[in-house]
Amino acid sequence: MIVMRVGWIVLAVVTVLLGIGAATSPMLQIAECEIGVYSREVPNLEACHASIRSYFGTAVWPVLAVPVMVCLIPVFVPRQRVAWLATAALFAFSVVGFWALVFSSKPTLADLFGFFWPVVFLAALVTGLAQVVNFRRNGRGPLQPAP
Numbered sequence: 691m692i693v694m695r696v697g698w699i700v701l702a703v704v705t706v707l708l709g710i711g712a713a714t715s716p717m718l719q720i721a722e723c724e725i726g727v728y729s730r731e732v733p734n735l736e737a738c739h740a741s742i743r744s745y746f747g748t749a750v751w752p753v754l755a756v757p758v759m760v761c762l763i764p765v766f767v768p769r770q771r772v773a774w775l776a777t778a779a780l781f782a783f784s785v786v787g788f789w790a791l792v793f794s795s796k797p798t799l800a801d802l803f804g805f806f807w808p809v810v811f812l813a814a815l816v817t818g819l820a821q822v823v824n825f826r827r828n829g830r831g832p833l834q835p836a837p
Contacts (some may be wrong), residue, residue: 694820742802753799
């Protein structure tokens with residue numbers, strides 16, 4: 691299970707970096723102002739290029755911490771099932787983020803979850819790799835029944 695723990699720790703670090711990138715990204719990433727459509731929330735070009743963190747304030751940090759916490763769960767509970775559930779949770783957060791981005795008329799904190807879609811693929815890779823290593827360590831293939 692050390693492979694899975696190390697993989698998920700690296701994934702948590704990547705998630706932190708993505709979160710910092712999301713917070714420092716301009717509002718045009720989650721608003722329609724890049725195409726010249728301004729709103730009450732993003733009224734001009736200056737607001738369009740302001741950071742997401744400057745728009746939402748400190749409320750952005752707890753939202754961005756949620757995917758990091760999800761990545762740390764398999765580190766402390768190193769079970770294959772827990773890792774796959776964490777991967778599913780990250781996928782769900784990404785879907786919620788894209789859903790909020792597409793169907794919301796104004797920028798919301800849920801839009802930030804859309805920044806974490808690369809983590810979903812990495813999580814599936816880490817969990818799948820850990821499962822293969824575990825099968826090989828136990829001397830059986832993934833399709834062979836347990837003794």
